[in-house]
Amino acid sequence: MPLIEVAGYLFHRLRQMGVGSVHGVPGDYNLTLLDYVEPAGLRWVGNANELNAAYATDGYARIKGIGALVTTFGVGELSAVNAIAGAYAERAPVVHIVGTPGRQLQDGRKLIHHTFNDGEYRRFAQIHSHLTVAQANLRDPRMIPEQIDDVLRQCIIHSRPVYIEVPVDLVDQRVPDDRLKTIIDIPATVPLEIYNTVLDRVLERIYSAKRPIIFVDGESRAMGILDDIQKLIHMTNWPTWTTCFGKGLLDETASNFHGIYRGSFDDPAVRAFIDDADLVLCFGPHFSSTNTFAHSNVPNTERSILFSDTEVTFGSDIVRDVPSKHIIPLLIQSISTSKTYRYNPYPDLPRDRLLSxxxxxxxxxxxxxxxxxxxxxxxxxxxxxxxxxxxxxxxxxxxxxxxxxxxxxxxxxxxxxxxxxxxxxxxxxxxxxxxxxxxxxxxxxxxxxxxxxxxxxxxxxxxxxxxxxxxxxxxxxxxxxxxxxxxxxxxxxxxxxxxxxxxxxxxxxxxxxxxxxxxxxxxxxxxxxxxxxxxxxxxxxxxxxxxxxxxxxxxxxxxxxxxxxxxxxxxxxxxxxxxxxxxxxxxxxxxxxxxxxxxxxxxxxxxxxxxxxxxxxxxxxxxxxxxxxxxxxxxxxxxxxxxxxx
CATH class of the missing domain: 3.40.50.970 (Thiamin diphosphate (ThDP)-binding fold, Pyr/PP domains)
Structure with a gap:
């Protein structure tokens, strides 16, 4: 069976997933790891410090769909913590790779630099367990390919940071490369009949609505549903607003796009129109105070259908374990525009304008x-x-x-x-x-x-x-x-x-x-x-x-x-x-x-x-x-x- 070094496996897998460049800062525990970046076909960026590198990886990931960051154990990874926390809060899929001391040093609780000099090596990983959705401490070469794939899968599923520790003595350890022949799969685990039940409820509300609107928030990007939302906006021609987080995710040249809804701080005519809506299709909600104008633009619960990562919410009824990424394409395929409400004439609502x-x-x-x-x-x-x-x-x-x-x-x-x-x-x-x-x-x-x-x-x-x-x-x-x-x-x-x-x-x-x-x-x-x-x-x-x-x-x-x-x-x-x-x-x-x-x-x-x-x-x-x-x-x-x- 063909073999590949651990570092080579990791970076080749990242390249398969769409990563083209790796950000980070060299340090003594990741230097040999970095030797494998360019041979895998990746570009090494090299940043001024780890905080900047993590910020940059976040920006890269929001555009490319995934980003990779390499830091060194202790001082390096902790310098990046603030940015990793931000990526978690705002859903940027960042893979944080940390070069760590060799396994013998860790197992022997040796007193070395970049530690608290007490022989404890797990504190930094424990910190990251609160800031990432999945973690892997690579220890056993027999399990490493599966560990890497599992963590990267979680990064994509949740669109949030993950954390991988690579001990320096494992960097060139050879492991089977057979898993690289297939891409990392993201399985749909929900039975089709559950999708159909939810879909019927959504269509019933859509067909009965007489004053419907669309409201798009920023987690729609992380959910991977933007293209489908854009199709729905075009199909229905319903008035559409976003939150601050959602702005820039849609085609703002569309005639039914009306910018950010500012809740109680918006134009009275806009507030009245939205307050009177009998159906709000809300995609990717991220209802923080600073994204919702002090929670004043959160749609009326009883009149809304909220499409989140793994939930669809009808008023106070939450249907769990239903990924919106799978239900929304089915909705686009199933909806009959002849049964949906058409605004005629279209309401006179303000839009963002240019000034010459x-x-x-x-x-x-x-x-x-x-x-x-x-x-x-x-x-x-x-x-x-x-x-x-x-x-x-x-x-x-x-x-x-x-x-x-x-x-x-x-x-x-x-x-x-x-x-x-x-x-x-x-x-x-x-x-x-x-x-x-x-x-x-x-x-x-x-x-x-x-x-x-x-x-x-x-x-x-x-x-x-x-x-x-x-x-x-x-x-x-x-x-x-x-x-x-x-x-x-x-x-x-x-x-x-x-x-x-x-x-x-x-x-x-x-x-x-x-x-x-x-x-x-x-x-x-x-x-x-x-x-x-x-x-x-x-x-x-x-x-x-x-x-x-x-x-x-x-x-x-x-x-x-x-x-x-x-x-x-x-x-x-x-x-x-x-x-x-x-x-x-x-x-x-x-x-x-x-x-x-x-x-x-x-x-x-x-x-x-x-x-x-x-x-x-x-x-x-x-x-x-x-x-x-x-x-x-x-x-x-x-x-x-x-x-x-x-």
Whole structure:
């Protein structure tokens, strides 16, 4: 019987499952393990640290369907724990492979480095047992292929992280390779008659509904049902909304797509329409407080059918052990559109809209209240958009997205700094899918990141990985001069919400980019248009790609500031790095550093709308900007100085 090394078996199996690249950091207990990555046909990425590597693997997995991370025992794996927890919370299928000390050292309870020096070797695995859905401690060569396959199967079934320990003395141990001849199967274990019973109940509700709607949440991605949901949306033409987690998973150009439902913070007409619905088909529910606008958009239980991983819920009746991944395709095959309700005329419901620069006065300062709807014009089909926790994360929710555009937005874990490494991983996955002609027929696309200064400082090193691998990433950095969301919540004038002023525009050069980069700055819409030049084209999502070359300035717009707004661009080959100097106060105010006008009624109304929509308990608008004056009087340099902007 042909044999293969343990490490070779593991990495070949991962490649079969769709992994093309492996993230991680080398360490003494995984070095020999890494020798087998490239021979298996995989690409070694190599990240700045384990936390970033795990974030990147998460981003990769959400696009590619599975991702692999390699760390070393103890110090390495614990550095990745925060990211693994986030992947568990938001359902990213990450395979965490840990190189561990040899079995003799462990069995002899030897006192070695990367331990608590007490001979106990299982504590780190015990930690991961709470953060992963399956674990394997490879010990017996006779069982290793089966162990690996079982754990990887659970990773796919649950779309959550798994954990594999590979002792250093087992890396080159040879095991049978016969299992590699067949792919890992995901069996359907539910008898067909149970499916039929559930299906009959669903169809009965669908055919009797007179005011039906569709509500899509983010776990639909993990469940693998997006294509079927899209077919259902097209077949029925029923009004469709998503949660924040669900945005970017559907075709938002469809005429019956109406964006994110914000519950009690949404348009009254939308709330009334949804409240009156007699049937809500809800797919992939993920009802965390931050995904549901304080639970205000959770659909009425008695009028809803909820399709979860292994359950279908009819009101208070839960039918368990029925995978929605199998029941929904049967529903698509069985449904008769001649029996479903057709809205005629179709209801007049709001949709996400674009805002053109042509509709904005050229001499006005660039303001955040218009930023996101204008910025949506920059996106093109196939782009991946990431909005970091903070102001960008809320802003991207307002964008109308082109077809096949994926969105990463803060959902439940909300670990700031996640999005930069995740952008690296997502861009790599995107590149691999395009190269394999498996990306919606799209031959060129970008990964676009909007990130605040505080988040950027958390994981800035991953800019080096993006540059090193020449990934097609566009980064827009919004410099709020500190933790602005935290200032809105508490401690507006407190030093603990400040961060160090960085020369952000020197970051690309410092991290290895060519020094012949392009920079520019704008403060008004006219200046923005000048910078964009002929490269900027606006469309209305007719499917035509935007004629933007990545060797030219790329566009953005900016909030009005407590001081002059400045936008700075840096183009680094395929990487665009843009710095936006500003403050969230510009959502509500114009004015210079020393003077803040009393807000108008219109400004107060807008502030209230944004406040509740974003679920921030902000202080009175007239008092919010008071932190800027002490800031100026403190002697610290402003955004116009070299120290704070580059």
């Amino acid at each position: 620069l042509a509709d904005i006065s050229g001499n006005e300062r660039i303001t955040q209240d218009r930023l996101w709807k204008v910025f949506a014009n920059f996106l093109r089909p196939g782009d991946i958009l990431l909005g970091e926790t903070g102001t960008p994360g809320y802003g991207v929710r307002e964008m109308a997205l082109p077809k096949h555009t994926r969105l990463f937005t803060p959902v439940t874990w909300l670990s700031i700094g996640y999005m930069l490494p995740a952008a690296q991983g997502a861009a790599l996955a995107q590149e691999e899918l395009i190269a394999s002609s498996n990306y919606h027929g799209i031959q060129e696309a970008r990964t676009v990141l909007l990130i605040g200064d505080g988040s950027f400082q958390m994981t800035a090193q991953e800019l080096a990985t993006i540059i090193r691998h020449s990934l097609n990433v566009v980064i827009f950095l919004i410099n709020n001069d500190g933790y602005t969301i935290e200032r809105c919540i508490h401690g507006r004038n407190q030093g603990y919400n400040d961060i160090s002023p960085w020369r952000y525009l020197q970051a690309p050069s410092f991290f290895g980019a060519d020094k012949s980069t392009f920079t520019d700055s704008v403060t008004t819409w006219d200046e923005l248009k000048k910078v964009l030049g002929d490269e900027w084209r606006y469309t209305t999502f007719q499917g035509a790609p935007f004629p933007i070359r990545l060797t030219k300035p790329l566009p953005i717009d900016k909030m009005a500031l407590s001081h002059n707004a400045i936008i700075l661009l840096v183009i680094i080959g395929a990487v665009c790095f843009m710095l936006i100097i500003g403050s969230i106060w510009g959502m509500f105010f114009d004015g210079d550093d020393a003077k803040f006008p009393t807000p108008s009624d219109e400004q107060r109304a807008y502030m209230a709308k944004v406040r509740w929509r974003n679920l921030l308990m902000l202080e009175d608008a007239a008092r919010m900007p008071q932190r800027a004056k002490p800031y100026m009087e403190s002697g610290r340099e402003t955004a116009d100085s070299d120290s704070s902007m580059a």
